[in-house]
Amino acid sequence: MLEQTGIPTMSDVNAVLPSPVRLTQGPIAILECFQNIPCNPCADACPQGAISIGNDINQRPILDETKCNGCGVCLTSCPGIAIFVVDYAxxxxxxxxxxxxxxxxxxxxxxxxxxxxxxxxxxxxxxxxxxxxxxxxxxxxxxxxxxxxxxxxxxxxxxxxxxxxx
Ligand code: SF4
Ligand code: SF4
The missing domain is CATH 2.40.30 (Elongation Factor Tu (Ef-tu); domain 3)
Incomplete structure:
Protein backbone atom coordinates (compact mmCIF):
# COMPACT_ATOMS: atom_id res chain seq x y z
CA MET A 1 0.00 0.00 0.00
CA LEU A 2 1.21 3.47 -0.88
CA GLU A 3 0.37 4.82 2.60
CA GLN A 4 2.51 2.20 4.33
CA THR A 5 5.51 1.93 2.01
CA GLY A 6 5.58 5.16 0.00
CA ILE A 7 5.78 2.97 -3.09
CA PRO A 8 2.85 3.14 -5.48
CA THR A 9 1.31 -0.16 -6.46
CA MET A 10 0.31 -1.01 -10.03
CA SER A 11 -3.25 -0.41 -8.91
CA ASP A 12 -2.30 3.16 -7.90
CA VAL A 13 -0.52 3.63 -11.22
CA ASN A 14 -3.31 2.15 -13.32
CA ALA A 15 -5.70 4.69 -11.80
CA VAL A 16 -3.74 7.60 -13.33
CA LEU A 17 -2.82 6.13 -16.70
CA PRO A 18 -4.01 7.72 -19.93
CA SER A 19 -6.47 5.68 -21.98
CA PRO A 20 -5.11 2.60 -23.79
CA VAL A 21 -5.82 4.28 -27.13
CA ARG A 22 -3.91 7.44 -26.23
CA LEU A 23 -0.99 5.37 -24.98
CA THR A 24 -0.54 3.92 -28.46
CA GLN A 25 -0.50 7.34 -30.12
CA GLY A 26 2.90 8.66 -29.08
CA PRO A 27 4.63 10.18 -26.08
CA ILE A 28 2.55 11.22 -23.11
CA ALA A 29 3.20 12.25 -19.52
CA ILE A 30 2.44 9.82 -16.72
CA LEU A 31 1.70 11.76 -13.52
CA GLU A 32 2.59 9.41 -10.67
CA CYS A 33 1.68 11.96 -8.04
CA PHE A 34 -0.33 10.20 -5.35
CA GLN A 35 -0.38 12.50 -2.35
CA ASN A 36 -2.43 15.59 -1.62
CA ILE A 37 0.32 18.15 -1.09
CA PRO A 38 0.48 21.89 -1.84
CA CYS A 39 2.35 21.71 -5.13
CA ASN A 40 1.73 22.85 -8.71
CA PRO A 41 4.91 23.53 -10.75
CA CYS A 42 3.87 20.88 -13.25
CA ALA A 43 0.67 22.73 -14.09
CA ASP A 44 2.48 26.07 -14.36
CA ALA A 45 5.20 24.59 -16.57
CA CYS A 46 3.05 22.84 -19.16
CA PRO A 47 3.04 24.89 -22.38
CA GLN A 48 -0.06 23.05 -23.58
CA GLY A 49 -2.19 23.68 -20.50
CA ALA A 50 -2.59 19.94 -20.20
CA ILE A 51 -2.26 19.71 -16.40
CA SER A 52 -4.84 21.07 -14.00
CA ILE A 53 -4.73 21.13 -10.22
CA GLY A 54 -8.11 22.65 -9.45
CA ASN A 55 -8.96 25.41 -7.01
CA ASP A 56 -7.30 23.72 -4.05
CA ILE A 57 -3.52 23.50 -4.50
CA ASN A 58 -3.56 20.34 -2.37
CA GLN A 59 -5.45 18.47 -5.05
CA ARG A 60 -3.57 16.03 -7.20
CA PRO A 61 -2.75 16.98 -10.80
CA ILE A 62 -5.01 15.80 -13.59
CA LEU A 63 -3.75 15.32 -17.14
CA ASP A 64 -5.81 16.17 -20.20
CA GLU A 65 -4.58 13.44 -22.53
CA THR A 66 -5.94 15.27 -25.56
CA LYS A 67 -3.63 18.24 -24.91
CA CYS A 68 -0.42 16.50 -23.80
CA ASN A 69 2.17 16.02 -26.54
CA GLY A 70 4.76 14.33 -24.33
CA CYS A 71 7.26 17.19 -24.51
CA GLY A 72 8.53 16.44 -21.00
CA VAL A 73 8.70 20.02 -19.74
CA CYS A 74 6.61 19.08 -16.70
CA LEU A 75 8.92 16.18 -15.97
CA THR A 76 11.87 18.46 -15.30
CA SER A 77 9.82 20.88 -13.22
CA CYS A 78 8.41 18.36 -10.73
CA PRO A 79 10.22 18.51 -7.37
CA GLY A 80 8.76 15.16 -6.44
CA ILE A 81 10.34 13.20 -9.34
CA ALA A 82 6.81 12.02 -9.96
CA ILE A 83 6.42 12.54 -13.71
CA PHE A 84 7.58 10.26 -16.51
CA VAL A 85 7.02 10.25 -20.25
CA VAL A 86 6.22 6.99 -22.02
CA ASP A 87 6.06 6.46 -25.79
CA TYR A 88 4.73 3.08 -26.83
CA ALA A 89 5.07 4.07 -30.49
S1 SF4 B 1 4.59 16.30 -21.31
FE1 SF4 B 1 4.52 18.45 -22.06
S2 SF4 B 1 2.46 18.70 -22.88
FE2 SF4 B 1 2.43 16.83 -21.60
S3 SF4 B 1 1.76 17.53 -19.60
FE3 SF4 B 1 3.99 17.57 -19.58
S4 SF4 B 1 4.54 19.67 -20.18
FE4 SF4 B 1 2.40 19.35 -20.74
S1 SF4 C 1 4.93 19.15 -9.62
FE1 SF4 C 1 5.13 16.93 -9.25
S2 SF4 C 1 4.76 16.66 -7.04
FE2 SF4 C 1 3.99 18.72 -7.61
S3 SF4 C 1 1.80 18.38 -8.07
FE3 SF4 C 1 2.92 18.22 -10.02
S4 SF4 C 1 3.34 15.99 -10.24
FE4 SF4 C 1 2.80 16.35 -8.07
Missing part, protein backbone atom coordinates in the same frame (compact mmCIF):
# COMPACT_ATOMS: atom_id res chain seq x y z
CA UNK A 90 8.89 4.19 -30.27
CA UNK A 91 9.39 0.81 -31.97
CA UNK A 92 7.63 -2.48 -32.50
CA UNK A 93 9.22 -4.11 -29.47
CA UNK A 94 10.25 -1.25 -27.22
CA UNK A 95 8.75 1.83 -25.62
CA UNK A 96 10.72 4.97 -24.91
CA UNK A 97 10.62 5.76 -21.20
CA UNK A 98 11.94 9.14 -20.07
CA UNK A 99 13.00 9.41 -16.43
CA UNK A 100 14.06 12.37 -14.31
CA UNK A 101 17.60 11.76 -13.07
CA UNK A 102 19.36 13.76 -10.36
CA UNK A 103 22.36 11.62 -9.51
CA UNK A 104 26.00 11.86 -10.48
CA UNK A 105 27.56 10.57 -12.63
CA UNK A 106 25.09 10.65 -15.46
CA UNK A 107 24.80 7.61 -17.70
CA UNK A 108 26.14 7.83 -21.25
CA UNK A 109 24.36 7.54 -24.55
CA UNK A 110 24.27 3.92 -25.65
CA UNK A 111 25.17 2.55 -22.23
CA UNK A 112 23.41 -0.58 -21.02
CA UNK A 113 22.16 0.03 -17.49
CA UNK A 114 20.13 -1.83 -14.92
CA UNK A 115 16.48 -0.87 -15.17
CA UNK A 116 14.82 -0.65 -11.75
CA UNK A 117 11.19 -1.00 -10.76
CA UNK A 118 9.52 1.24 -8.18
CA UNK A 119 10.89 -0.95 -5.41
CA UNK A 120 14.44 -0.41 -6.67
CA UNK A 121 14.77 -3.97 -7.93
CA UNK A 122 16.56 -4.72 -11.20
CA UNK A 123 14.11 -6.00 -13.79
CA UNK A 124 16.08 -5.79 -17.04
CA UNK A 125 19.10 -4.40 -18.82
CA UNK A 126 18.12 -1.48 -21.02
CA UNK A 127 19.90 0.91 -23.35
CA UNK A 128 20.22 4.62 -22.72
CA UNK A 129 19.20 6.38 -25.94
CA UNK A 130 19.82 9.93 -24.83
CA UNK A 131 20.77 11.98 -21.79
CA UNK A 132 19.03 15.34 -21.90
CA UNK A 133 20.55 18.09 -19.76
CA UNK A 134 18.43 20.91 -18.45
CA UNK A 135 19.12 24.28 -16.90
CA UNK A 136 17.52 23.29 -13.61
CA UNK A 137 19.91 20.32 -13.33
CA UNK A 138 17.21 17.69 -13.49
CA UNK A 139 18.48 15.56 -16.36
CA UNK A 140 16.17 13.36 -18.38
CA UNK A 141 17.35 9.88 -19.29
CA UNK A 142 15.72 8.33 -22.34
CA UNK A 143 15.54 4.54 -22.18
CA UNK A 144 14.48 1.93 -24.74
CA UNK A 145 12.42 -0.43 -22.58
CA UNK A 146 10.63 -3.64 -23.63
CA UNK A 147 6.97 -2.68 -23.94
CA UNK A 148 5.89 -5.11 -21.25
CA UNK A 149 8.04 -3.17 -18.76
CA UNK A 150 7.17 0.37 -19.82
CA UNK A 151 5.00 0.95 -16.77
CA UNK A 152 7.36 -0.96 -14.50
CA UNK A 153 10.75 0.67 -15.12
CA UNK A 154 11.08 3.88 -13.14
CA UNK A 155 14.77 4.13 -12.34
CA UNK A 156 18.24 3.00 -13.34
CA UNK A 157 21.45 1.88 -11.68
CA UNK A 158 24.63 2.55 -13.58
CA UNK A 159 27.38 1.49 -11.22
CA UNK A 160 29.38 -1.15 -13.06
CA UNK A 161 29.56 -3.43 -10.06
CA UNK A 162 25.77 -3.39 -9.82
CA UNK A 163 25.08 -3.99 -13.47
CA UNK A 164 24.10 -7.57 -14.21
CA UNK A 165 23.82 -7.03 -17.92
CA UNK A 166 27.26 -5.84 -19.05
Missing amino acids: FSESHAMVKLPYEYSPLPENGQIVNALNRQGETVAGVQVKRVQLNKNKTAVVWLAVPKALAMVVRGIAIAKEDCQYE
Whole structure:
Protein backbone atom coordinates (compact mmCIF):
# COMPACT_ATOMS: atom_id res chain seq x y z
CA MET A 1 0.00 0.00 0.00
CA LEU A 2 1.21 3.47 -0.88
CA GLU A 3 0.37 4.82 2.60
CA GLN A 4 2.51 2.20 4.33
CA THR A 5 5.51 1.93 2.01
CA GLY A 6 5.58 5.16 0.00
CA ILE A 7 5.78 2.97 -3.09
CA PRO A 8 2.85 3.14 -5.48
CA THR A 9 1.31 -0.16 -6.46
CA MET A 10 0.31 -1.01 -10.03
CA SER A 11 -3.25 -0.41 -8.91
CA ASP A 12 -2.30 3.16 -7.90
CA VAL A 13 -0.52 3.63 -11.22
CA ASN A 14 -3.31 2.15 -13.32
CA ALA A 15 -5.70 4.69 -11.80
CA VAL A 16 -3.74 7.60 -13.33
CA LEU A 17 -2.82 6.13 -16.70
CA PRO A 18 -4.01 7.72 -19.93
CA SER A 19 -6.47 5.68 -21.98
CA PRO A 20 -5.11 2.60 -23.79
CA VAL A 21 -5.82 4.28 -27.13
CA ARG A 22 -3.91 7.44 -26.23
CA LEU A 23 -0.99 5.37 -24.98
CA THR A 24 -0.54 3.92 -28.46
CA GLN A 25 -0.50 7.34 -30.12
CA GLY A 26 2.90 8.66 -29.08
CA PRO A 27 4.63 10.18 -26.08
CA ILE A 28 2.55 11.22 -23.11
CA ALA A 29 3.20 12.25 -19.52
CA ILE A 30 2.44 9.82 -16.72
CA LEU A 31 1.70 11.76 -13.52
CA GLU A 32 2.59 9.41 -10.67
CA CYS A 33 1.68 11.96 -8.04
CA PHE A 34 -0.33 10.20 -5.35
CA GLN A 35 -0.38 12.50 -2.35
CA ASN A 36 -2.43 15.59 -1.62
CA ILE A 37 0.32 18.15 -1.09
CA PRO A 38 0.48 21.89 -1.84
CA CYS A 39 2.35 21.71 -5.13
CA ASN A 40 1.73 22.85 -8.71
CA PRO A 41 4.91 23.53 -10.75
CA CYS A 42 3.87 20.88 -13.25
CA ALA A 43 0.67 22.73 -14.09
CA ASP A 44 2.48 26.07 -14.36
CA ALA A 45 5.20 24.59 -16.57
CA CYS A 46 3.05 22.84 -19.16
CA PRO A 47 3.04 24.89 -22.38
CA GLN A 48 -0.06 23.05 -23.58
CA GLY A 49 -2.19 23.68 -20.50
CA ALA A 50 -2.59 19.94 -20.20
CA ILE A 51 -2.26 19.71 -16.40
CA SER A 52 -4.84 21.07 -14.00
CA ILE A 53 -4.73 21.13 -10.22
CA GLY A 54 -8.11 22.65 -9.45
CA ASN A 55 -8.96 25.41 -7.01
CA ASP A 56 -7.30 23.72 -4.05
CA ILE A 57 -3.52 23.50 -4.50
CA ASN A 58 -3.56 20.34 -2.37
CA GLN A 59 -5.45 18.47 -5.05
CA ARG A 60 -3.57 16.03 -7.20
CA PRO A 61 -2.75 16.98 -10.80
CA ILE A 62 -5.01 15.80 -13.59
CA LEU A 63 -3.75 15.32 -17.14
CA ASP A 64 -5.81 16.17 -20.20
CA GLU A 65 -4.58 13.44 -22.53
CA THR A 66 -5.94 15.27 -25.56
CA LYS A 67 -3.63 18.24 -24.91
CA CYS A 68 -0.42 16.50 -23.80
CA ASN A 69 2.17 16.02 -26.54
CA GLY A 70 4.76 14.33 -24.33
CA CYS A 71 7.26 17.19 -24.51
CA GLY A 72 8.53 16.44 -21.00
CA VAL A 73 8.70 20.02 -19.74
CA CYS A 74 6.61 19.08 -16.70
CA LEU A 75 8.92 16.18 -15.97
CA THR A 76 11.87 18.46 -15.30
CA SER A 77 9.82 20.88 -13.22
CA CYS A 78 8.41 18.36 -10.73
CA PRO A 79 10.22 18.51 -7.37
CA GLY A 80 8.76 15.16 -6.44
CA ILE A 81 10.34 13.20 -9.34
CA ALA A 82 6.81 12.02 -9.96
CA ILE A 83 6.42 12.54 -13.71
CA PHE A 84 7.58 10.26 -16.51
CA VAL A 85 7.02 10.25 -20.25
CA VAL A 86 6.22 6.99 -22.02
CA ASP A 87 6.06 6.46 -25.79
CA TYR A 88 4.73 3.08 -26.83
CA ALA A 89 5.07 4.07 -30.49
CA PHE A 90 8.89 4.19 -30.27
CA SER A 91 9.39 0.81 -31.97
CA GLU A 92 7.63 -2.48 -32.50
CA SER A 93 9.22 -4.11 -29.47
CA HIS A 94 10.25 -1.25 -27.22
CA ALA A 95 8.75 1.83 -25.62
CA MET A 96 10.72 4.97 -24.91
CA VAL A 97 10.62 5.76 -21.20
CA LYS A 98 11.94 9.14 -20.07
CA LEU A 99 13.00 9.41 -16.43
CA PRO A 100 14.06 12.37 -14.31
CA TYR A 101 17.60 11.76 -13.07
CA GLU A 102 19.36 13.76 -10.36
CA TYR A 103 22.36 11.62 -9.51
CA SER A 104 26.00 11.86 -10.48
CA PRO A 105 27.56 10.57 -12.63
CA LEU A 106 25.09 10.65 -15.46
CA PRO A 107 24.80 7.61 -17.70
CA GLU A 108 26.14 7.83 -21.25
CA ASN A 109 24.36 7.54 -24.55
CA GLY A 110 24.27 3.92 -25.65
CA GLN A 111 25.17 2.55 -22.23
CA ILE A 112 23.41 -0.58 -21.02
CA VAL A 113 22.16 0.03 -17.49
CA ASN A 114 20.13 -1.83 -14.92
CA ALA A 115 16.48 -0.87 -15.17
CA LEU A 116 14.82 -0.65 -11.75
CA ASN A 117 11.19 -1.00 -10.76
CA ARG A 118 9.52 1.24 -8.18
CA GLN A 119 10.89 -0.95 -5.41
CA GLY A 120 14.44 -0.41 -6.67
CA GLU A 121 14.77 -3.97 -7.93
CA THR A 122 16.56 -4.72 -11.20
CA VAL A 123 14.11 -6.00 -13.79
CA ALA A 124 16.08 -5.79 -17.04
CA GLY A 125 19.10 -4.40 -18.82
CA VAL A 126 18.12 -1.48 -21.02
CA GLN A 127 19.90 0.91 -23.35
CA VAL A 128 20.22 4.62 -22.72
CA LYS A 129 19.20 6.38 -25.94
CA ARG A 130 19.82 9.93 -24.83
CA VAL A 131 20.77 11.98 -21.79
CA GLN A 132 19.03 15.34 -21.90
CA LEU A 133 20.55 18.09 -19.76
CA ASN A 134 18.43 20.91 -18.45
CA LYS A 135 19.12 24.28 -16.90
CA ASN A 136 17.52 23.29 -13.61
CA LYS A 137 19.91 20.32 -13.33
CA THR A 138 17.21 17.69 -13.49
CA ALA A 139 18.48 15.56 -16.36
CA VAL A 140 16.17 13.36 -18.38
CA VAL A 141 17.35 9.88 -19.29
CA TRP A 142 15.72 8.33 -22.34
CA LEU A 143 15.54 4.54 -22.18
CA ALA A 144 14.48 1.93 -24.74
CA VAL A 145 12.42 -0.43 -22.58
CA PRO A 146 10.63 -3.64 -23.63
CA LYS A 147 6.97 -2.68 -23.94
CA ALA A 148 5.89 -5.11 -21.25
CA LEU A 149 8.04 -3.17 -18.76
CA ALA A 150 7.17 0.37 -19.82
CA MET A 151 5.00 0.95 -16.77
CA VAL A 152 7.36 -0.96 -14.50
CA VAL A 153 10.75 0.67 -15.12
CA ARG A 154 11.08 3.88 -13.14
CA GLY A 155 14.77 4.13 -12.34
CA ILE A 156 18.24 3.00 -13.34
CA ALA A 157 21.45 1.88 -11.68
CA ILE A 158 24.63 2.55 -13.58
CA ALA A 159 27.38 1.49 -11.22
CA LYS A 160 29.38 -1.15 -13.06
CA GLU A 161 29.56 -3.43 -10.06
CA ASP A 162 25.77 -3.39 -9.82
CA CYS A 163 25.08 -3.99 -13.47
CA GLN A 164 24.10 -7.57 -14.21
CA TYR A 165 23.82 -7.03 -17.92
CA GLU A 166 27.26 -5.84 -19.05
S1 SF4 B 1 4.59 16.30 -21.31
FE1 SF4 B 1 4.52 18.45 -22.06
S2 SF4 B 1 2.46 18.70 -22.88
FE2 SF4 B 1 2.43 16.83 -21.60
S3 SF4 B 1 1.76 17.53 -19.60
FE3 SF4 B 1 3.99 17.57 -19.58
S4 SF4 B 1 4.54 19.67 -20.18
FE4 SF4 B 1 2.40 19.35 -20.74
S1 SF4 C 1 4.93 19.15 -9.62
FE1 SF4 C 1 5.13 16.93 -9.25
S2 SF4 C 1 4.76 16.66 -7.04
FE2 SF4 C 1 3.99 18.72 -7.61
S3 SF4 C 1 1.80 18.38 -8.07
FE3 SF4 C 1 2.92 18.22 -10.02
S4 SF4 C 1 3.34 15.99 -10.24
FE4 SF4 C 1 2.80 16.35 -8.07
